[in-house]
Amino acid sequence: xxxxILQSVFPEFLVRxxxxxxxxxxxxxxxxxxxxxIYSVANFILKRQMKGHSDGLLIKQxxxxxxxxxxxxxxxxxxxxxxxQKEVLQLLGIxxxxxxxxxxxxxxxxALAGIMNRITNSCEPGDFIRVGDYSGRxxxxxxxxxxxxxxxxxxxTLPNLFLANNPVKVIRNSGTIISAVxxxxxxxxxxxxxxxLIEAAKEAELSEPFVYITxxxxxxxxxxxxxxxxxxxxxxxxxxxLHAMMLDKLHEAEIxxxxxxxxxxxxxxxxxxxxxxxxHQESKVEVATPEEIMxxxxxxxxxxxxxxxxxxxxxxxxxELTQKLKDADDPQSKKAYTEQISLVEELKxxxxxxxxxxxEELKKKE
Numbered sequence: 001x002x003x004x005i006l007q008s009v010f011p012e013f014l015v016r017x018x019x020x021x022x023x024x025x026x027x028x029x030x031x032x033x034x035x036x037x038i039y040s041v042a043n044f045i046l047k048r049q050m051k052g053h054s055d056g057l058l059i060k061q062x063x064x065x066x067x068x069x070x071x072x073x074x075x076x077x078x079x080x081x082x083x084x085q086k087e088v089l090q091l092l093g094i095x096x097x098x099x100x101x102x103x104x105x106x107x108x109x110x111a112l113a114g115i116m117n118r119i120t121n122s123c124e125p126g127d128f129i130r131v132g133d134y135s136g137r138x139x140x141x142x143x144x145x146x147x148x149x150x151x152x153x154x155x156x157t158l159p160n161l162f163l164a165n166n167p168v169k170v171i172r173n174s175g176t177i178i179s180a181v182x183x184x185x186x187x188x189x190x191x192x193x194x195x196x197l198i199e200a201a202k203e204a205e206l207s208e209p210f211v212y213i214t215x216x217x218x219x220x221x222x223x224x225x226x227x228x229x230x231x232x233x234x235x236x237x238x239x240x241x242l243h244a245m246m247l248d249k250l251h252e253a254e255i256x257x258x259x260x261x262x263x264x265x266x267x268x269x270x271x272x273x274x275x276x277x278x279x280h281q282e283s284k285v286e287v288a289t290p291e292e293i294m295x296x297x298x299x300x301x302x303x304x305x306x307x308x309x310x311x312x313x314x315x316x317x318x319x320e321l322t323q324k325l326k327d328a329d330d331p332q333s334k335k336a337y338t339e340q341i342s343l344v345e346e347l348k349x350x351x352x353x354x355x356x357x358x359x360e361e362l363k364k365k366e
Contacts, residue, residue, distance in 0.1 A: 144159065
């Protein structure tokens, strides 16, 4: 519209606004809308594509972070003139480089450590780990941190950089050694004590038990009994049960468990400090194990991780069967591959339902 027509229809300040200020505002608004649309579409696509993949959340976080960064830069330079945009981009490049350099020990350090942990796959949700003074089961694993559920059921967040800089002890899923220590006097035969401790380990449902003598003290001998625990999810219960069975078996063998100072101080040998056996009826009511209460979120996270891995395996199997169906020539082979594909798709559907349900339950525990 010609300038004289604008002056005749609109006041002078509106004419100046549309002539001088509206184009940059328009560019900024359009850029913001475009960035929001691209970010929303990318988030929607990534949410669908990465669903069921164990590393999906990490990849999604990285891509959305980069899109958000580029979107912010685009919004900043949108209202500027081309010459000024180049200068601003150069300035932003210097600022971002300096920021990344200064934050490399924290922000980028945690991100790189998180990527390294994913690549090495040394631990995953549900694993029981010990790092520094912290121990518990992993309930969440992100780009910058991991979340531990400790023995008191609380959640502890540890930066990935902390895990990269400290030794991490991961309890193996195939089994771990449970041990307990007892200090007993020199007046009891070693063979008798070792037999009682091995029986205690067997009663505690530990396999391949063995006993070490770790120390010959001034007043007592230190015995350490070991046994293999295959169900690592009940490691705390197994340790408690091992101690309980040691008490029972040592007392059944008429072996006193008293402190050396107490043994040295008593003047007579009349009293034997072994409690009488107490018989109680086992309760038939099934109760939850302590680990199910302590590590409820970690257990749920482990189940979700298992379903994600299963989805990945089913996707690979489905792709293989689809390719074989395309390459098949005779009708009988095509029919067989079609039936297998239908079966895998049904399993995938069931697994996806379990995964969705598990994710919902996991969110409720946050």
